[in-house]
Amino acid sequence: MAEILPFRGWRYHERFQKNMESLLSPLFDVVSLSQRRKLYQNPFNSIHLSVPDGSDAGDLIRRTLGKWKSSQTIIQDPVPGFYVYYQYFKLPGAGKTICRKGFVAHIRLYDWEDKVILRHENTIQNALDDRKNILEKSCFQASPTFGLYLDDENEISGFLDDAIADPIYDVEDYQGVREVMGLIHDAKVIRKIIRYIKGKQIILADGHHRYGSALAHKKAKRQQNENYSGKEGFNYHLMHLCSAKSEGIRILPTHRLVRKLGISDQEILNTANRYFQIKEVDEAHELEDCVQNKRHTFGLIFKNRAYRLVFLPEILHHEHSTPEVIKNVDVNILHLYFIDKVLGIPMDKQFTSPLIEYERNTNRCLSEVKEGDAQLAVLVGEIPMEQVIKVCKSGHTLPPKSTYFYPKLVTGLVFSSINESDFEFPYEVFQ
Incomplete structure (x- = not known):
């Protein structure tokens, strides 16, 4: 099953400690253009290591790394550890934290067929190529x-709680989430x-493109390495690991x-x-409330009219080409039917179609349609964690997003290098 290792993280020099909040950035796939423009103004913000401002992200990141290392903007921790990472948050409309x-940790990269890392979403090739290029060059x-x-x-939660009691960071991010990080260096606990x-x-909850690109990078490097041992840095990937039973999974x-x-x-409605x-x-x-916790129910919004759609259950009885484990999943029904x-965008064209965009904010969906920037919006409900687990274990996948x-996790608290000079360590001491 899953093999993990502690790692020697790269972190901002302690002289930046008081300004950590200004150095954090959203993940590459959720950061908006307006956020990017603002973050680019800070020459030390972590955005420059994830989504740099330029055409060749890999080269830009490689050059930035060279400058930041030589100037000690970032420094590498002297010994490996696990970086305990807690996020404290409130859901909209809820008072409870x-x-x-x-x-x-570093986790060994496994092929999907190994069924050690389980995925639930398909990936878009363009995004894979972009992340792979960055990894190859940096x-x-x-x-x-x-x-x-x-x-x-719940055997290891006590170790995590002990580490977070003496944090190295305790800051608030762009989401209003309290981000707290601690360190485990005790070799006995690490073992x-x-x-x-x-x-x-391991169920891959978020980061399918980054994991997929790391896997492609590993395969390419292995073919180039005549003395491959399996211990090289390119065999490992940076991952935040959390219990699926945690109350914090939303x-x-x-x-x-x-x-x-x-x-x-009208043609669409017909x-x-x-x-x-x-x-x-x-x-x-009101459609957002109409679709929550209601099976096979969607909200359809046009510029001047809105509708509640409920999928006709008898159709599923005649659906034999879709695997049982995913044919009842609402998001799959949305994309397939x-x-x-209805819209005439084939399944195999949807994920690269310029006609489809993904938006979490309901108000933004409403304004985009009202202002005529989009013809329509479709609101969907939440997918239960139990359903995600079933899909993962089945080996089938759902549409992207x-x-x-x-x-979301944030960028900037800790970085990882798989360059051999940074990665090399006698990890046998933790066996």
């Missing part, structure tokens, strides 16, 4: 992906955590915006009537 507990991982392990016993995770499968919906299609709203029960609603902003059959684990 929730804590998502986890730790950051050998640097600016932010961890997000993995979940099934933890009925116990390694042994515990070794018996687990999956929020990601809605779909559709640009101008060349077909009328075709949708074959697959959905359609009911017009008076207020579009509404986007494909099927899940939005909240809160």
Whole structure:
């Protein structure tokens, strides 16, 4: 099962400690253009190591790394450790503070067929190529992906709590989330955590493109290395690991915006009537509540009218080409029946189609349609964690952007290098 290692993280020099909040940035796939412009103004913000301002991201990151290392903007910790990472947050409209507990480690890269790292989403090739290029030229991982392990016993939470009691960082991020990080250097504790995770499968919750690009990079490097041992740095990947049973696991919906299609709203409704029960609603902003926790229910928003769509259950009885484990998943129904059959965008074209955009904010969906920038928006509900686990274990996948684990991890607290000079260490001491 999963093999993990502690690592010698690269972190901002202590002279930046008081300004850590100004150095954090959103992950590359969620940072907006307006956020980028603002963050680029700070020459030391972590955005320059994840989404640099220029055409060749790999070269830019490589050059920035050289400057930051030589000037000691970032320095490498002298000994390996696990970086305990807690996020304290509140959900919209809720008063209770929730804590998502986890730790950051190096994890061995496994092929999907090995069924050690389990995925639930498809990936887009262009995004894979972009991240692979960055890894090839920099050998640097600016932010961890997000993995979940099934933890009925909760055996290692005490070690994590002990480490977070004396944090190296305690800051607030752009989401209003409190980001706290501690360190585990105790070799005995590290050994116990390694042994515990070794018996687990890991569900890849977020970061499918970064993991996929790291896997492609590993395969390319292995072919080039005649003396391959399996211990090289390129065999490992930076991941934040969290118990799937944690109360801090929250999956929020990601809605779909559709640009101008060349077909009328009425034509869309006429075709949708074959697959959905359609009911017009008076207020579009009420649709978000209409779809939450209601199976096979979606909100359809046009510029001047809005509808609740409920998928006709009898259609599933005649659906034999889709695997049972995913054919009942709402987001799959949305893509297969509404986007494909109603809107006429085939499944195999959807993920690269310029007509489809993904938006988590409902108000933004409403304004985009109202102002005419999009022809329509489709609101979806949350996907239960239990359903994600079933899909992962089945080996099947869902469309991209099927899940939005909240809160997002941030970039800037700790970085990882898989360059051999940075990675090399007698890790046998932790066995």
